Amino acid sequence: MNIALIGYGKMGKAIEEIAIQRGHQVMMRIGTANRHELNPGNLRRADVVIEFTRPDAARQNVLECLDAGIPVVCGTTGWNDGLPAAKMKAVENDTALLWASNFSVGVNIFFEVNKLLASLMNGRQEYEVSMEEIHHTQKKDSPSGTAISLAEQVIDSLDNKKHWIEGPTTNPELLPIHTQRIDPYPGTHSVKYHSAIDDIEIIHTAHNRKGFATGAVLAAEFIAGKKGIFEMKDVLGIR
Numbered sequence: 001m002n003i004a005l006i007g008y009g010k011m012g013k014a015i016e017e018i019a020i021q022r023g024h025q026v027m028m029r030i031g032t033a034n035r036h037e038l039n040p041g042n043l044r045r046a047d048v049v050i051e052f053t054r055p056d057a058a059r060q061n062v063l064e065c066l067d068a069g070i071p072v073v074c075g076t077t078g079w080n081d082g083l084p085a086a087k088m089k090a091v092e093n094d095t096a097l098l099w100a101s102n103f104s105v106g107v108n109i110f111f112e113v114n115k116l117l118a119s120l121m122n123g124r125q126e127y128e129v130s131m132e133e134i135h136h137t138q139k140k141d142s143p144s145g146t147a148i149s150l151a152e153q154v155i156d157s158l159d160n161k162k163h164w165i166e167g168p169t170t171n172p173e174l175l176p177i178h179t180q181r182i183d184p185y186p187g188t189h190s191v192k193y194h195s196a197i198d199d200i201e202i203i204h205t206a207h208n209r210k211g212f213a214t215g216a217v218l219a220a221e222f223i224a225g226k227k228g229i230f231e232m233k234d235v236l237g238i239r
């Protein structure tokens with residue numbers, strides 16, 4: 001498979017290593033310096049694009065690739081408001097888009113555990129839920145995309161929670177997400193239900209970027225040649 005990498009930073013380099021190990025060719029590596037090479041002619045030589053850049057760049061990059069009719073795997077977080085338009089563009093151009101706030105297999109299993117725990121906790125007024133996430137200091141968005149996904153899953157299940165908020169709160173309708181930036185944390189997320197009697201806490205700790213990179217390459221293998229909007233659940237066969 002011919003892969004075009006957009007974003008050749010920490011994640012782009014980790015993805016390249018896994019892609020080559022899995023027998024793929026990385027035929028284009030785009031960063032800010034050679035952004036002009038991202039044009040339809042070059043893009044059409046790729047079977048799939050993998051985009052990991054920054055929140056203010058992802059929307060334009062993804063739309064240009066979808067306009068060229070190339071399937072896109074995108075892991076850039078912090079641009080959730082642009083996702084509906086990107087999904088529409090993928091459908092209009094008869095191609096495929098898979099965005100995930102977290103590509104690691106472990107986190108996608110953790111998402112399912114989070115949903116199940118939240119559904120069991122609905123109506124248990126004696127417990128107060130809160131979340132914590134820790135990442136490295138270069139991370140641009142806060143809270144992390146993974147934390148937002150986890151928070152949305154909790155809010156979908158708990159009738160008394162309406163929104164999430166970064167930092168502490170006394171508003172019972174808000175789910176607080178406590179964020180910390182400490183090097184070299186690749187990503188730690190926890191969801192805690194606290195009562196006067198006990199705590200229930202689930203936690204996922206990434207040890208390195210390999211899990212995200214492997215998941216992104218698995219996602220690229222999955223969507224190459226497909227049309228439509230996909231999630232990591234589709235790649236991993238989680239129902």
Ligand SMILES: NC(=O)c1ccc[n+]([C@@H]2O[C@H](COP(=O)([O-])OP(=O)(O)OC[C@H]3O[C@@H](n4cnc5c(N)ncnc54)[C@H](OP(=O)(O)O)[C@@H]3O)[C@@H](O)[C@H]2O)c1
Pocket residue numbers: 006007008009010011012030031032033035052053054055057061074075076077078100101102103104139140141212
């Ligand atoms: N979904 C997941 O599983 C997952 C996991 C880890 C990280 N992430 C997210 O992935 C993104 C990238 O993370 P990272 O750690 O790789 O960041 P990084 O090391 O800062 O790398 C970002 C790369 O994007 C390039 N870039 C910036 N603007 C660009 C543009 N307009 N067009 C093309 N390339 C551009 C930068 O190029 P220059 O160096 O030339 O400026 C750099 O190579 C972040 O949003 C992060 O939160 C997601």
